[in-house]
Amino acid sequence: MADITSDELKQRQQAGETPTIIDVREPWEFEESRIPGAQNLPLGTLPEKLDDLADLKDQEIVVHCKSGSRSSAAKAYLTQQGFTNVRNLLGGIQGYQA
Structure with missing residues (x-):
């Protein structure tokens, strides 16, 4: 599955879509x-x-x-485990907050 840009994710959220978002950072970062x-x-x-x-x-x-x-590694791992629709947020939270 293709990765997702911050702009695309924000647009979808503003449209009321609620994709499952998993933050793979450490709890203190979260x-x-x-x-x-x-x-x-x-x-x-x-x-x-x-x-x-x-x-x-x-x-x-x-x-x-x-x-x-880290999220690129998480995408690879989940895909190896049989998850079929995992997308990495390009630029991470830094890109999302920019």
Whole structure:
């Protein structure tokens, strides 16, 4: 699945769409700033949280971090685990807040 830009995500949110957004940063980073509606699942916890995400295997999931590196790894991992519609937020939260 193609990655998503900050502008596209913001437009969709303004239109009332609510894609599942997973912030893979650490909890202290999530506390400092967050995208509305995002849930915090740090990258290192994804393997143990797979069962919690099982219902989302075929739904759109937007993953993000600070700049896009960790979320790129999260997208690759989730895709390897059978998730079919994972999109990385290009530029991460830095791009979203710019």
